[in-house]
Amino acid sequence: xxxxxxPDLAVRLFGGRPEHTxxxxxxxxxxxxxxxxxxxxxxxxxxxxxxxxKVPDARWQRTLLRLRGDILSRLRSVAGDAAPRGxxxxxxxxxxxxxxxxxxxxxxxxxxxxPPPALVEAARAIPDPDVRARFLASAAxxxxxxxxxxxxxxxxxxxxxxx
Numbered sequence: 001x002x003x004x005x006x007p008d009l010a011v012r013l014f015g016g017r018p019e020h021t022x023x024x025x026x027x028x029x030x031x032x033x034x035x036x037x038x039x040x041x042x043x044x045x046x047x048x049x050x051x052x053x054k055v056p057d058a059r060w061q062r063t064l065l066r067l068r069g070d071i072l073s074r075l076r077s078v079a080g081d082a083a084p085r086g087x088x089x090x091x092x093x094x095x096x097x098x099x100x101x102x103x104x105x106x107x108x109x110x111x112x113x114x115p116p117p118a119l120v121e122a123a124r125a126i127p128d129p130d131v132r133a134r135f136l137a138s139a140a141x142x143x144x145x146x147x148x149x150x151x152x153x154x155x156x157x158x159x160x161x162x163x
Contacts, residue, residue, distance in 0.1 A: 020142075021082050022046045025075065027138065031131045032074035033067070042094045051075075051084035054092050061089045078126055078135075115139040 025046060030038035041064070042054040055061045064071070068087050076083040115123075119139055126132040 018046060021079075023138075024079055024082055025051055025084065027131065027135060028075055028078040028126075031078060031126060031128045032071050033064075037064075040094060044090055046084065047088070049085040050088045051086070052088045052090055054090045054094055056094050057091060061091060064089060078131075080122075115143055 022043070022045070026043045029041075029043050033041065040056060040060060043051065044054045045052040053064065055064060064087065071087065072083065072085075114120075115136060120136065123132050123136055123139075126135060
C-alpha cells in the first residue's frame with residue numbers, strides 16, 4: 001500500500017482529541033487486518049501511542065504478534081501520522097460487531113460540508129472501497145458538525161453548494 005500523500009492530514013483532522021484518533025483507528029482496523037480477523041478482535045483503547053486490541057485467547061494474541069509489523073504498516077497507510085507506534089493485547093471476550101447488519105452510512109446531503117479536496121485525495125490510498133466510503137462519509141459528518149477550522153481559498157469543494 002502507498003502512504004498517504006499528506007501523512008499528517010489524519011493527525012490534523014482526527015488527532016486533536018484522543019477519542020477522535022481512536023475512532024479513526026477503529027474504522028481502519030478491518031482494512032488493516034481483514035474482515036475475518038476484525039470480527040475476532042476488538043479495538044479497545046489507544047494509550048500513549050499503543051493501540052490496545054482485545055483478543056479472545058492467547059492463541060490469537062500470538063497470531064497478531066506475528067502479524068504486528070504488517071498491521072502497523074497498513075494502519076500507517078490509512079491513518080498516516082495518527083497511526084499507533086505499537087500494538088498491545090488484552091485477553092477477554094470480544095463483542096460481536098455492532099455494525100455487521102447496518103447499511104453503510106449515508107453520504108452527506110448536497111450542500112452540506114464536504115471534506116477538503118486534500119482529504120478526498122488522501123482517501124484514495126484506502127484500498128477497501130467500503131472503508132473509503134465510510135471514512136469520507138464520517139469526515140463529511142465531522143466537518144458538518146465541527147467545521148474545518150480553516151478557510152479553503154480554492155473555493156467550494158465537490159459536493160458543496162456554490163453561491
